[in-house]
Amino acid sequence: MRTTLITGATGGIGTAVAENLAARGDRLVLGGRDPDRLRELAGRLPGARVLPADLGDPGTLSADGLPPRLDVLVHCAGVVALGPVADADAAVWERTLAVNLTGPAVLTRLALPALRAARGHVVFLNSGAGLHAGPGWSAYAASKFGLRALADALRAEEAAHGVRVTTVYPGRTATAMQAAVHAQEGREYDPGRWIQPAAVAAAVRTALDLPVEAHLTEVTIRPGLG
Ligand SMILES: NC(=O)c1ccc[n+]([C@@H]2O[C@H](COP(=O)([O-])OP(=O)(O)OC[C@H]3O[C@@H](n4cnc5c(N)ncnc54)[C@H](OP(=O)(O)O)[C@@H]3O)[C@@H](O)[C@H]2O)c1
Numbered sequence: 001m002r003t004t005l006i007t008g009a010t011g012g013i014g015t016a017v018a019e020n021l022a023a024r025g026d027r028l029v030l031g032g033r034d035p036d037r038l039r040e041l042a043g044r045l046p047g048a049r050v051l052p053a054d055l056g057d058p059g060t061l062s063a064d065g066l067p068p069r070l071d072v073l074v075h076c077a078g079v080v081a082l083g084p085v086a087d088a089d090a091a092v093w094e095r096t097l098a099v100n101l102t103g104p105a106v107l108t109r110l111a112l113p114a115l116r117a118a119r120g121h122v123v124f125l126n127s128g129a130g131l132h133a134g135p136g137w138s139a140y141a142a143s144k145f146g147l148r149a150l151a152d153a154l155r156a157e158e159a160a161h162g163v164r165v166t167t168v169y170p171g172r173t174a175t176a177m178q179a180a181v182h183a184q185e186g187r188e189y190d191p192g193r194w195i196q197p198a199a200v201a202a203a204v205r206t207a208l209d210l211p212v213e214a215h216l217t218e219v220t221i222r223p224g225l226g
Pocket of ligand 1: 007008009010011012013014031032033034053054055056057075076077078079099125126127128169170171172173174175176177178
């Protein structure tokens, strides 16, 4: 049985990934900040257990609770705060970079022995903002540009250990984060206009399910025409 760790499991995309991978029989370890919400989610996913941790404080992360063999690590945790560079203070930059980049880097390092033991697979939920930075998106885009660099370097380093690395770049996806982005943009939010989290989870699953000789390194998902 595969063991899979999902960060941001209480979020829109994280929960969809958890449900999708539970359905293929993975034994899930659910990462997030809120133990009660994690336990509620674990209660409806057979065999799942919880691993509360705050990625916003990367120096406090430890290997405690990580399984000795890890087949899959899916990084779904993330935060966004929009605003021009003129208004973005140090706290915005530090929090965004900690949760979206430094935390995932430190957690990946801590999990690497277990990932190598299983010749596992790391998936990073990046963003269209990891490829193009528009006005108001500086801190978030910088964190996601950095996450792409982390993934690319990790892929090159870990190939010798049989560890695969995939970056997924979703466009706007109907989650609490997207509702918050609309609020920050001052726009009305219609979740039916955007990618559904289950579609992003299906892309993650596709990357994971490819045979071992095939390595889906990057996937871009844009909202459809519907
Ligand atoms: N939604 C979109 O339009 C969209 C588009 C492109 C890429 N993405 C990316 O996809 C990923 C998932 O986004 P989503 O839409 O599912 O967002 P979401 O619904 O807001 O979920 C975010 C998740 O991250 C967790 N998180 C936040 N701060 C954390 C911290 N300090 N430590 C640990 N966990 C923390 C949240 O836990 P709490 O509930 O405890 O805060 C939550 O589980 C993110 O990396 C995001 O950047 C989203």
